[in-house]
Amino acid sequence: MTTEGEKTTAPAGSAKRALLGRLSWGLADQAASSVSNFAVGVYVARSLGLTAFGVFSLAWVTYGVVLNVSRGLTTDPLVVRFSGVSEASWRGAVARSSGTALGVGVAIGAACAAIGLALGGRLGPAFACLGVVLPGLVLQDAWRFSFFAAGAGRKAFVNDLVWCVALVPAMVVAARWGSVAAFLLAWGASAAVAAAYGCLQSGIRPRPAQARGWLREQRDLGYRYLVENVSLSGASQLRAYGLGAIVGVGAVGAVRGAELLLGPFLAVLMGLSLVTVPEAARVLRQAPHRLGKFCLLLGGGQAAAALLWGAALQLMPDRLGELALGDVWQSAAELIAPVTLSVAGAGLGTGAAAGLRALAAARRSLRCQLFASVCYVGGGLGGAVAAGTAGSAWGVACASVCSSAVWWLQLRSALRERHHEPIREVRTS
Numbered sequence: 001m002t003t004e005g006e007k008t009t010a011p012a013g014s015a016k017r018a019l020l021g022r023l024s025w026g027l028a029d030q031a032a033s034s035v036s037n038f039a040v041g042v043y044v045a046r047s048l049g050l051t052a053f054g055v056f057s058l059a060w061v062t063y064g065v066v067l068n069v070s071r072g073l074t075t076d077p078l079v080v081r082f083s084g085v086s087e088a089s090w091r092g093a094v095a096r097s098s099g100t101a102l103g104v105g106v107a108i109g110a111a112c113a114a115i116g117l118a119l120g121g122r123l124g125p126a127f128a129c130l131g132v133v134l135p136g137l138v139l140q141d142a143w144r145f146s147f148f149a150a151g152a153g154r155k156a157f158v159n160d161l162v163w164c165v166a167l168v169p170a171m172v173v174a175a176r177w178g179s180v181a182a183f184l185l186a187w188g189a190s191a192a193v194a195a196a197y198g199c200l201q202s203g204i205r206p207r208p209a210q211a212r213g214w215l216r217e218q219r220d221l222g223y224r225y226l227v228e229n230v231s232l233s234g235a236s237q238l239r240a241y242g243l244g245a246i247v248g249v250g251a252v253g254a255v256r257g258a259e260l261l262l263g264p265f266l267a268v269l270m271g272l273s274l275v276t277v278p279e280a281a282r283v284l285r286q287a288p289h290r291l292g293k294f295c296l297l298l299g300g301g302q303a304a305a306a307l308l309w310g311a312a313l314q315l316m317p318d319r320l321g322e323l324a325l326g327d328v329w330q331s332a333a334e335l336i337a338p339v340t341l342s343v344a345g346a347g348l349g350t351g352a353a354a355g356l357r358a359l360a361a362a363r364r365s366l367r368c369q370l371f372a373s374v375c376y377v378g379g380g381l382g383g384a385v386a387a388g389t390a391g392s393a394w395g396v397a398c399a400s401v402c403s404s405a406v407w408w409l410q411l412r413s414a415l416r417e418r419h420h421e422p423i424r425e426v427r428t429s
């Protein structure tokens with residue numbers, strides 16, 4: 001005869017195993033993403049040198065802005081509202097959200113290509129090529145979020161693995177041309193291969209014609225997440241362009257080189273909501289009182305890991321750094337300490353951000369992100385004026401730590417509000 005305790009512990013153990021399984025696939029997927037991003041950055045840095053790598057980095061930052069526009073309108077609402085739902089509901093939502101993402105990629109890609117053709121010079125060809133490959137890049141990212149919303153992290157990992165495999169011959173071909181445009185086309189073309197494979201994996205065809213309906217259905221979350229995401233990536237872009245104007249394009253390459261050294265953690269932060277927002281939403285539904293602890297463990301673990309990795313980088317011999325980044329190493333090495341602190345602060349804040357997303361507290365998360373973006377731009381550009389590239393890096397580090405504190409204050413207030421809501425309902429009934 002089964003005791004009452006046995007009845008309760010079995011499902012709990014099963015739930016923990018399921019959670020660990022989903023997180024494991026999330027870590028595997030982020031590892032694949034980290035390796036590919038790091039490999040591309042290192043390969044391009046060694047092939048092009050500091051100035052051309054700075055141009056490539058400006059295109060990369062712009063891609064980040066577009067990606068965050070797409071996520072805010074499409075996959076962020078998807079993971080909040082369609083994680084752990086029925087398959088039929090998920091498939092319908094994914095068809096509409098992925099179609100919307102594809103439409104975003106096409107529209108902004110066309111604008112980016114036109115701007116690139118008008119610019120000319122060093123930046124023009126890079127931005128024109130970025131515009132060509134944006135639809136594939138955006139759609140591939142949308143599949144990853146969609147799979148994690150369904151708890152199918154294995155499919156997201158396989159999709160990223162396909163991108164990695166396609167990336168190898170594409171980069172070899174690009175190296176023969178040896179230009180920023182060639183590397184951008186190779187990077188984007190390999191992403192398009194993975195995006196096409198995502199359609200086969202899911203058995204879902206993106207439906208751009210239903211984009212207007214999706215945007216209308218999700219407008220209460222989507223437009224707030226859009227502003228939130230664009231303020232984040234837009235701040236990064238403003239800081240990069242401003243740093244290039246104040247100090248020089250080479251300074252942008254140096255910052256990007258230091259970020260590459262912390263690539264595993266930056267990649268996790270960029271794609272964190274692949275795992276954490278769906279899981280935080282599940283925790284909220286199943287055990288709401290554990291949400292705060294879940295977010296604290298998530299953010300604290302990331303911050304500690306980033307600090308340990310940064311300490312290890314400080315001990316890395318110069319010859320290994322030069323082997324990885326070539327001529328970019330000497331400039332990047334001076335920025336390891338502030339960039340590490342910046343990533344650690346951001347890692348701590350993303351734990352609270354996941355909790356606010358799970359609570360659908362879009363107004364609170366928007367306020368936090370706007371504050372963080374203002375601090376980021378102010379610290380990055382103010383530091384650049386005061387002390388050049390190093391001053392910019394330390395300014396961003398201070399902004400990251402201050403912003404993290406604001407995220408946690410807002411999550412604490414949101415959790416208190418949720419805790420008191422049932423009490424108010426009982427009293428008024």
